[in-house]
Amino acid sequence: MAHTYIRNHIKNNAESPFGQFYIMYKIHKGMKDGKWPTRPVCSDVTGLLHGLAKWVTEELLPLAKQQPSYFKDSFALKDLLMAIQLPPNARFFTADAESMYTNIPTEAALEAISAFIITKRGDNIFSEALISALRLVFRFNFLKFGDTYWQQISGTAMGTPPAPAWAILYCALYENNL
Secondary structure: OHHHHHHHHHHHOOOOOOEEEEEEEOHHHOOEOOEOOEEEEEEOOOOOOHHHHHHHHHHHHHHHHOOOOOOOOHHHHHHHHHOOOOOOOOOOOOOOOOOHHHHOOHHHHHHHHHHHHHHHHOOOHHHHHHHHHHHHHHHOEEEEEOOEEEEEOOOOOOOOOOHHHHHHHHHHHHHHOO
């Protein structure tokens, strides 16, 4: 079934086989110096590797969901936090990664996540296929911006399907080594 999806996707996007670059306003952050902060997005929906990226997502998600720091969404986080009984004098602290996707080093993430996949799934043809697909998706992200074409060589594109699972795994592996 996956191979049919990938073939159909390639056929349907053969005319424009590159991802698209665009900017999203971060309206939730508020204006700074009279300007809205922005987030760059490299959407690969029309890209040749999108079908493969969707398959990679389906393979990475179960591994990401097994991580102790994983939660599905902000509603799940709220539920987890509401269940915690804290003493009256307790202080609660939060932290956030700044520009997390763009700061994930591609080669280091490939190395760490590949080793993790082999540890969890074994050193076999299925693990090798997933690792090869990861390399393709994260090393060969080409996109169109206006009438120019670019290759992303650093960081993780927000618009590629496995980006959330990839980021969860990379950060969890980092956290687990602290």
